[in-house]
Amino acid sequence: MAQYEAVIGLEVHVELKTGTKIFCPSSTEFGAAPNHHVCPVCLGLPGVLPVINRKVVEYAIKAALALNCRIAPYSKFDRKNYYYPDLPKNYQISQYDLPIAANGYLEIEVNGRAKRIGITRVHMEEDAGKLVHQGSISTTPYSLVDYNRTGVPLIEIVSEPDMRTPEEAAAYLEKLKAIIQYTGVSDCKMQEGSLRCDANVSVRPAGQTGLGTKTEIKNMNSFKALQRALQYEIERQIDLLEQGEQVVQETRTWDEDRGVTLSLRSKEEAHDYRYFPEPDLVPMVISEEWVNEIRSTLPELPDRRKQRFVRDYGLPAYDAAVLTSTRELADYFERCVELYNHPKTVSNWVMGDLSRMMNATGTEIGDVCIRPEQLAGMLQLLDKGTISGKIAKTVFEEMFRTGKDPEAIVKEKGLVQISDQAVIEKVVEEVIANNTKSVEDYLSGKERALGFLVGQVMKATKGKANPGLVNKLLREKLGK
Numbered sequence: 001m002a003q004y005e006a007v008i009g010l011e012v013h014v015e016l017k018t019g020t021k022i023f024c025p026s027s028t029e030f031g032a033a034p035n036h037h038v039c040p041v042c043l044g045l046p047g048v049l050p051v052i053n054r055k056v057v058e059y060a061i062k063a064a065l066a067l068n069c070r071i072a073p074y075s076k077f078d079r080k081n082y083y084y085p086d087l088p089k090n091y092q093i094s095q096y097d098l099p100i101a102a103n104g105y106l107e108i109e110v111n112g113r114a115k116r117i118g119i120t121r122v123h124m125e126e127d128a129g130k131l132v133h134q135g136s137i138s139t140t141p142y143s144l145v146d147y148n149r150t151g152v153p154l155i156e157i158v159s160e161p162d163m164r165t166p167e168e169a170a171a172y173l174e175k176l177k178a179i180i181q182y183t184g185v186s187d188c189k190m191q192e193g194s195l196r197c198d199a200n201v202s203v204r205p206a207g208q209t210g211l212g213t214k215t216e217i218k219n220m221n222s223f224k225a226l227q228r229a230l231q232y233e234i235e236r237q238i239d240l241l242e243q244g245e246q247v248v249q250e251t252r253t254w255d256e257d258r259g260v261t262l263s264l265r266s267k268e269e270a271h272d273y274r275y276f277p278e279p280d281l282v283p284m285v286i287s288e289e290w291v292n293e294i295r296s297t298l299p300e301l302p303d304r305r306k307q308r309f310v311r312d313y314g315l316p317a318y319d320a321a322v323l324t325s326t327r328e329l330a331d332y333f334e335r336c337v338e339l340y341n342h343p344k345t346v347s348n349w350v351m352g353d354l355s356r357m358m359n360a361t362g363t364e365i366g367d368v369c370i371r372p373e374q375l376a377g378m379l380q381l382l383d384k385g386t387i388s389g390k391i392a393k394t395v396f397e398e399m400f401r402t403g404k405d406p407e408a409i410v411k412e413k414g415l416v417q418i419s420d421q422a423v424i425e426k427v428v429e430e431v432i433a434n435n436t437k438s439v440e441d442y443l444s445g446k447e448r449a450l451g452f453l454v455g456q457v458m459k460a461t462k463g464k465a466n467p468g469l470v471n472k473l474l475r476e477k478l479g480k
Contacts, residue, residue, distance in 0.1 A: 004203045004241070006234045007211060008169050009161035012176060013154050014186045015127065015194040016059045022126050022153035023050030023093065030192050034132075034146040042126075042151030044089030049280050052077075056124060056153040057284065059185035060100050061294050063155055064122040066183050066301060067176075069104030071291045076283040077124075081274045085145055086129035094156075096275040099123035100286075106179065107303065108171040117172050118160030127152040130193075137253055138262050149193070155185075161200070161211070166230035170223045173197055174325075178302045182327045190221050197221075201230055202247070203237045212237070213247040217261055220254055229254040233261050305330055313343035322351055328365045332372060339376035349375060353393065357400050369403035370396070378406035390463045391415045415464065421473070424457070424465050428473045431456045442478055450474060 021028055024041035040048045061071055078096040104119035129147040133140035157176065163169045177188045177195060188195040197220050202212035217233060220226045237247050252261040277283075300308070302324050309320035309330075324330045329350070336346045354375075358368065378395055381387045387395060387410060398409045410416055431453055432439055441449035450471075457470045 003206055004234075004238050005206045005208075006164055006230075007161045007202050007204065007214075008163035008166075008230060009200045010159045010163070010169060010172060011198040011200070012157045012159075012173065013127075013196045013198075014063070014157065014180055014188065016056055016153040016155065017184070017186050018053060018055045018059065018153055020053060021151035022053050022056050022124070024151055026151060028152050030194075032148055034144070035148060037148040038150065042088075043147060050093065050278075052281060052284075053153065057100070057286075058294060059153075059183075060122065060124050060155050061286070061291060062183050062298065063157075063180055063185050064101030064104065065291070065295050066179050066298060067101075067104040067106055067119050067122065067157065069101035069119060069122055071101050071286055072098060073286055073288070074098065074283060075100045075286060077278040077281045078275045079278050080125075084128070085143070086131050086147075086150070088129070088147060088150060092126060092128065093278055093281070094125035095123035098283075100284075106172070106175055108168065108175050110165070110167050110171050115162075115168065117162045117168075120158045120160055122155055122157050125154050125156060126150070127154050136255060136257070137264070138255065166227040166234070169199065169230055170227045173226060174223060175302070178325055178327075182299055182301050184299070184327075193221070197226055199226065199230060199233075201233050201237075203234055203241065213249050215247065215249065215261075216251045218251060218253055218264065225254055225256060228259060229261055232259065236261065299327070309343075313337065313347075315343055315347055319344075319347045319351060323347060326365065332365055332368075335372035336375050339373060340379050342379070345379060346375070349379070349396070353396050354400075357397070368400070370399045371403075374399055374403075374405055381406055381410065385466060386410065386416060388463065388465070388467055390458070390467075394463075421469060424461070424469055425473055427457050427460050427465065428470065428477055431460065432474075432477055439478065450478075 015028075018028060020026060021042055024039050026039045026042055027037045029037060041050060064071060075095065076098050077093050079091045080094045080096070081091045083090050099121045101122040102120065104122070105116050106119065108115050108117060127149050129145050129150040132144040132146055134142060134144075159172065163172060180186050180195075181188050186194055190196070199217045199220065200214045201217065202214035204210065204212040215233060215237070217229050220229055233252070240247055248266065250266050251264045253264050254260075255262055306317075306320045306324045309315050309323060310317055313320075315323070323333045333346060333350055336350070337343050340346060354368070354370070357363070358365065375396075378387075378392060378399065381395075382389065382392050391410075394413075395406050395409050395415065398404065398413075399406060402409075435453060435456060438449045438452050442453070453474055454467070454470055457465055457474070458467070
């Protein structure tokens with residue numbers, strides 16, 4: 001593979017978070033029964049006309065500004081003509097030669113190396129319906145069509161072919177997702193199809209500047225799937241070239257179960273979509289004043305927020321990158337720090353125990369039961385010596401499961417830390433008397449034996465003894 005270089009470009013479709021569709025008043029709500037959120041306009045029935053949803057244009061401009069794009073002062077819609085069962089009009093209203101925005105970029109970092117990925121264009125279009133296959137797309141005996149998604153507003157973000165590895169492609173998609181989520185124009189839920197990715201990939205001999213024959217891999221719905229599909233396809237194309245064969249320009253699909261890409265349809269020639277200006281929609285003139293008004297609503301974006309976390313909170317760059325990976329997580333962290341001004345301690349709990357339990361339960365940060373006020377309250381109990389570090393773990397897990405306040409959990413379960421010296425001293429004396437071998441080991445210089453004795457005291461007190469006091473008393477008693 002060192003003799004070849006991959007060339008990768010991504011086309012990312014993002015569903016905009018509007019209440020109604022791009023050209024009609026039908027709902028965009030996800031999860032409704034099939035074919036319930038439809039009307040004559042999005043079904044393409046005769047005698048109806050589209051009307052542009054102003055919020056869609058606003059969201060498209062906002063996303064494009066966040067991606068450092070130039071907003072076009074004059075833009076129009078076009079008809080993209082093709083036949084497919086999920087497209088009731090037999091054409092899609094999209095944008096062709098005059099998109100809403102172009103010439104942007106974003107920065108990624110892979111293996112400690114920064115790289116700028118160009119963004120060719122951002123354009124608006126309506127989504128197609130959804131084919132519901134009875135099994136895999138390549139083996140289904142028939143498919144059903146759900147038109148609820150037809151007419152849902154999309155922006156398509158087309159990158160330059162600047163990526164060279166599957167890792168760079170995944171980093172680009174992760175960064176793009178984060179930026180779009182920060183703007184609030186989409187929830188980017190890949191599992192619900194709010195963010196979908198097609199990849200164009202070709203290979204060429206290392207050092208060559210010309211492009212090889214590309215294939216398109218459609219609709220990958222996770223970062224892992226994107227990386228695996230690209231890796232497989234790159235190796236497949238290299239194998240063909242090594243055997244003296246040619247790569248065929250075609251559209252392929254990723255079979256997750258088998259770990260392979262499969263041919264969907266040949267694409268020997270560029271598809272002739274017979275674009276022409278949409279006759280039922282007037283062109284749009286975008287004023288500079290409106291663009292500046294939208295620009296003023298942009299939030300602090302991930303890169304800048306990461307830099308601020310390092311500068312203002314003294315966090316390591318790694319912590320700051322993880323905590324700013326989503327706007328919701330960054331907001332959660334900052335609210336905790338407002339209430340408990342020890343950023344690194346909060347970071348450790350959020351990135352450690354909270355992330356571990358979220359991953360184990362498949363929970364998003366917005367659905368976590370532990371409010372920032374509760375996490376801060378638990379850390380304050382820890383500082384006061386009311387609970388020990390070990391007890392804090394128990395309290396945290398109970399808060400995660402039930403959403404109860406830490407004080408209530410400590411009271412209900414009798415988890416108050418024992419800091420009474422007389423009580424702990426009695427237990428220490430019993431542990432010393434019952435573990436003569438470990439005492440001898442410690443006195444002969446084996447420092448690890450002290451850890452065993454501490455553990456025995458903690459076990460006898462069910463983890464409630466103040467660890468610092470236990471260590472102090474043990475050393476005093478053994479020293480005598």
